[in-house]
Amino acid sequence: MRILLVEDDELLADGIVTSLSLGGFKVDAVYTGEHALHALGCEEFDLCILDVGLPGISGFDVLQKLRASNNMIPVLMLTARDQVQDKVEGLDKGADDYLLKPFDVEELKARIRALGRRSHGERQPELSFANIRIIESAHQIFRDGEEIKLSPKEYTLIHELAIHKKKVLSKDKLTELIYGWSEEVDSNAIEVHIHHLRKKLGTGVIETVRGVGYKVS
Amino acid sequence: MLNITSIKRFLLIAVISLISLVWAVSSTIIFHESQEQVEELFDAELAQLSRMLQAVITTNIKLSTNSAPQPLTYLDKQIFDEAFGHQEYNERGHKYEKKLAFQVWNTQGQLFFENHIQLPKSFGDLKAGFHTVATNNLKWRSFTLKDEDYGFWIKVAQREDVRTELTNQIAWNTTWPSLAIVPVLVLILGWVIQKGLSPLRIISVELKGRDYNNLSELNESDYPNELKHMVVELNSLFQRVNESHQRERRFTADAAHELRTPLSISKVHLQNIQQVSKNTQVIDFVSKALIGINRLIHMVQQLLILSRLDAQQDESKTTLNLNTLCNEVMLEMNQNPGLAKHEIRLSAALSIELTVNETSLRILLRNLLDNACRYANKHTVIEVSLNESKILILNQCPTLDDEQLSLLFERFRRGATSNQHSSGSGLGLSICQQICQLSGFKLNLKNRQDGIEGICSEVLLN
Numbered sequence: 001m002r003i004l005l006v007e008d009d010e011l012l013a014d015g016i017v018t019s020l021s022l023g024g025f026k027v028d029a030v031y032t033g034e035h036a037l038h039a040l041g042c043e044e045f046d047l048c049i050l051d052v053g054l055p056g057i058s059g060f061d062v063l064q065k066l067r068a069s070n071n072m073i074p075v076l077m078l079t080a081r082d083q084v085q086d087k088v089e090g091l092d093k094g095a096d097d098y099l100l101k102p103f104d105v106e107e108l109k110a111r112i113r114a115l116g117r118r119s120h121g122e123r124q125p126e127l128s129f130a131n132i133r134i135i136e137s138a139h140q141i142f143r144d145g146e147e148i149k150l151s152p153k154e155y156t157l158i159h160e161l162a163i164h165k166k167k168v169l170s171k172d173k174l175t176e177l178i179y180g181w182s183e184e185v186d187s188n189a190i191e192v193h194i195h196h197l198r199k200k201l202g203t204g205v206i207e208t209v210r211g212v213g214y215k216v217s
Numbered sequence: 218m219l220n221i222t223s224i225k226r227f228l229l230i231a232v233i234s235l236i237s238l239v240w241a242v243s244s245t246i247i248f249h250e251s252q253e254q255v256e257e258l259f260d261a262e263l264a265q266l267s268r269m270l271q272a273v274i275t276t277n278i279k280l281s282t283n284s285a286p287q288p289l290t291y292l293d294k295q296i297f298d299e300a301f302g303h304q305e306y307n308e309r310g311h312k313y314e315k316k317l318a319f320q321v322w323n324t325q326g327q328l329f330f331e332n333h334i335q336l337p338k339s340f341g342d343l344k345a346g347f348h349t350v351a352t353n354n355l356k357w358r359s360f361t362l363k364d365e366d367y368g369f370w371i372k373v374a375q376r377e378d379v380r381t382e383l384t385n386q387i388a389w390n391t392t393w394p395s396l397a398i399v400p401v402l403v404l405i406l407g408w409v410i411q412k413g414l415s416p417l418r419i420i421s422v423e424l425k426g427r428d429y430n431n432l433s434e435l436n437e438s439d440y441p442n443e444l445k446h447m448v449v450e451l452n453s454l455f456q457r458v459n460e461s462h463q464r465e466r467r468f469t470a471d472a473a474h475e476l477r478t479p480l481s482i483s484k485v486h487l488q489n490i491q492q493v494s495k496n497t498q499v500i501d502f503v504s505k506a507l508i509g510i511n512r513l514i515h516m517v518q519q520l521l522i523l524s525r526l527d528a529q530q531d532e533s534k535t536t537l538n539l540n541t542l543c544n545e546v547m548l549e550m551n552q553n554p555g556l557a558k559h560e561i562r563l564s565a566a567l568s569i570e571l572t573v574n575e576t577s578l579r580i581l582l583r584n585l586l587d588n589a590c591r592y593a594n595k596h597t598v599i600e601v602s603l604n605e606s607k608i609l610i611l612n613q614c615p616t617l618d619d620e621q622l623s624l625l626f627e628r629f630r631r632g633a634t635s636n637q638h639s640s641g642s643g644l645g646l647s648i649c650q651q652i653c654q655l656s657g658f659k660l661n662l663k664n665r666q667d668g669i670e671g672i673c674s675e676v677l678l679n
Contacts (some may be wrong), residue, residue, distance in 0.1 A: 010480050015485030022492050080477035082521065083577070102481035102514050105488045 001031045001116050001160065002177045004045040005029040006036040006062065007078065008054050016049070019105040024139060024156045025112065025128070032190050033057030037065055045073055048113055049108075052079035052090065060093055067094040074115040078103075110137060127162040129216045130205055134162055141201075148200050153178060157193050161206065161216045170213035224417070228410045233403055234359050240399055244392045259380050260347060263360040264318070267373040273365050274321060274330070278367055284414035316379040318357070324368035336374050343370045347368035349377065350498065416440050420448070432459040473517045480517065484510050519644040522580055526651040537578075539569040539603055546582045547601070550590065559590045559612075565603035571678065573656055583654045584645040585674045592672070608676040617663040625662055626650050 003025050007013040013029040020027045028045075030036050033054045035211070040048065045179050048066075052059035063075055077095040079086065096118070113136045120182050126135040133142045139155055141148050150158065160177050161169060169177075171190045178193075179185045186192075194206055194214060207215050221227045307309065320338065321330035328338055336353045338358070343361055348358045356377035363370050423435065435547040439446055487510065491503045540563075547561050571578070589599045589612040597613040618627075625646050644661070653660040659677040666673070 009482065012482045012485065013477060013490060015482055018489045019485055019492070071390065080474050101477040102510075106483055127253045141510075 001112070001156075001163070002026045002044070002180065003028070003047045003049060003112065004036065004039055006031075006033070006054065006059070007049070007051040008032065009051075016105075016108070020109065020112070022152075023105075023109045024152050024159065025109075026156065026177055028180045036062050040066060040071060040073065042067075044173075044204070046119070046177075047112060048073050048075045049077050049112075050095070052081060054075055060089065063093045063095055069125055074119045076108075076115060077112060096213045102165075104106070111113045111167075113137065116163060127159070129162060129165055132158075132162075132201060132205060132216075134159060143173070143201055150197070150200065154193055154197055154200075157190070158197055158201070158216075159205075161173040163215060165217050166215060168209045168213045168215045173213065225410055225414050227409060228414075232410070236399065236402060236406075240320055241397060244395060247395075248388045248392050251391045252284045252384045253383040255387045256380070259358070259375060259384070261331070262358070262374045263347075263358070263375060264362075265319075267362040267371045270319060270330075270371050271362060274369065274371070275364065275367065290521060316376040318376075320370075320372045322370040322372070322610065336372070339382065343372065350374065350466070351562055368531070415616050418445050420444065432456075432462070445541055446526075466524050469520055473524065475520040476513075476517045478508060480514050481633060484514070514669050516644065523644055523648050523651065526577075526648060526655065527555050534572050534574050536570055536572045538607075539571050539578075540565050541566075542575070543582060543601060543603060543608075546579060546586060549583065558595065558600050559593055559597060559602060561590075561599045563601045565601075566605065569603055569605055577652045577656060581649050581656075581658075582608070584649050585676070589672070589674065606677065606679055608678070610674040611667075611669075611671055613669060613671040622662050626659050 003014055003020060005013055005020075005027050005095070007016065009030065010030050010031060013031065015195055017027045017029050018033055026037070033056050036048070036050070037043075037057070038052075050059045050062060054062070057065075059077060059079070063077070066073070066075070074096045074098060075094065076097045077090045078099050078101060080101045082100050090098055096115055099108060099111060113125075119138075125136060127136065131144050133145075134140070135142075136159070143156065150159065156178050157174065160174065174190050175185055179189075194208075197208060205216060207217065209215060242669040265360065267408060312494070315331075318336035319330075319332055320328055320336060320455050322328055322343065326341075331338075336357055337350060343363075345361050345363050348361065350359055357374040358377050358380055359372055359374035361372045406516070415615040420435065420521050421439065432455040433457055435448050437448050437452070441450050487507050491500055492501075494500050494503070514602070543563060547563065552562060586599065586601070586609075589610050592614045593599060593612040594614055600609075600611040627647070647659075650660050652658075653676060661673075661675040661677070663673050
């Protein structure tokens with residue numbers, strides 16, 4: 001899942017990026033509302049974590065502009081304001097969830113997973129396809145009930161394919177989802193990961209759609 | 218210096234005392250003056266009467282063929298016998314006639330004219346002028362006149378008690394109207410003083426009727442000039458207190474707010490270390506640092522709640538079910554690993570409806586339960602009992618003396634038996650008390666009375 005974090009405090013942003021990366025999410029961080037609008041306009045993200053108290057354009061304004069431009073990306077507001085009216089204002093302006101600082105990273109991750117599921121029309125906390133079952137909260141993957149150990153990148157890749165079940169994801173899209181902006185990527189990195197995954201999960205699990213990308217069904 | 222506890226009472230007592238004193242002195246003077254004047258008038262009448270008698274007797278002597286005058290007859294008997302009843306006088310005479318006596322003596326000491334009233338009859342002690350004669354328990358005021366031409370004596374007398382009665386009556390009639398006016402004056406003065414002091418009463422009612430945090434200004438134009446200065450000063454004081462309150466509240470709220478981001482930073486990075494580190498010692502240190510951070514977060518949250526309660530924000534009230542709310546709070550408590558070590562048992566009457574501010578009541582219940590758990594002996598039961606009039610939360614812990622109990626409400630004071638790892642901010646009970654004050658509840662903390670060692674937190678809802 002590719003996440004855009006908009007947080008003006010670089011130290012906090014850095015901590016959240018690290019934490020979410022450790023949780024298998026691909027996170028890109030920007031520090032102002034302007035940069036957030038630019039990034040969201042140019043690239044595709046699965047979720048946006050938006051701080052309310054941004055310098056310049058506030059989090060609420062970013063959200064309003066985003067919704068006005070018909071961008072329906074799930075938005076999780078992050079704020080130091082805990083008053084009911086602040087929450088109501090955020091949710092009314094189109095936020096999907098609201099998390100108060102200081103938060104527990106596990107709660108943040110759980111909320112991100114829940115928003116991810118909801119945005120794909122899922123309600124179950126588990127993803128399943130063919131003979132594969134993924135427990136998102138524990139980062140566990142089972143084949144026929146037997147747990148399979150995957151590297152973080154492999155988990156992210158199969159998780160992305162699973163939440164976009166029956167949809168073809170291009171190699172570029174997958175690269176973006178898994179590596180974001182910051183990392184240097186080999187041109188055949190995705191193929192290598194797919195190869196490893198097929199070895200661990202079985203050859204029929206991930207289908208190759210020639211000239212387009214990969215999918216699971 | 219005179220200590221005035223009530224201006225109204227002071228003014229009333231002072232003015233009435235002064236009026237009474239002035240009235241008493243002037244009435245006494247008037248009374249005595251009137252008495253004196255009436256006495257003089259009576260004396261003058263006596264003298265006049267004696268001269269009339271002298272004139273009548275002299276004429277009688279001149280007309281008489283005999284050289285010695287003959288005794289005269291005074292026809293007063295039937296008048297004396299007549300009953301005047303309640304009347305003082307009628308067309309035939311006045312009942313006081315018998316109080317007026319006269320005697321005429323000739324030169325030989327022979328009484329030849331009198332009106333048969335028991336005025337002492339003694340020729341020997343006749344002396345010209347005014348005298349007071351006492352006889353048969355009666356006192357007479359007499360005037361004696363000697364006719365120099367014919368040598369006879371005329372003695373005219375009035376009974377002293379009648380004179381005194383009349384004198385007093387006349388003097389009293391002069392005095393009583395001023396006495397009668399005193400109560401009327403007191404009533405009018407009372408009204409005037411009350412009316413004059415009414416702005417003071419209005420200002421005190423206005424101030425007394427205020428909520429403890431109402432620092433709005435008084436309308437200066439509503440008060441007379443004498444009070445305007447005070448009202449202006451009061452308003453200025455209100456303004457200063459208000460500003461200082463707001464500054465204090467803003468500071469607490471801002472500080473609590475601004476602490477949230479650095480706390481988030483520390484917490485996120487510590488949790489990251491916890492996740493990536495393979496070193497158990499590092500994980501242990503980080504866990505302890507996280508406990509500290511969580512405690513700090515709790516305190517910041519409590520400070521924010523307190524500053525909001527001080528500012529009395531969010532006053533909206535809703536009708537809610539106390540049982541449901543209590544169950545929700547208990548569930549939250551059970552999810553808190555630090556506090557879940559105790560079993561919380563609820564016993565409640567069916568469906569208790571309350572119209573309150575939900576957020577406040579939730580915080581109140583949470584803080585009281587949190588406190589009960591924090592200070593309870595290990596593996597004991599916390600009992601919660603609800604009914605229409607009160608909420609009782611009982612735990613099992615060492616009892617406290619009265620002084621310790623009263624100190625529990627002080628801000629930043631933590632109980633001595635608080636568990637080191639889960640100790641609170643020292644603000645919880647202060648918040649509870651503030652909520653109770655704002656919601657019209659009463660919070661009592663006391664030792665349990667049911668024979669079990671522990672503390673009973675009691676919230677009286679009415």
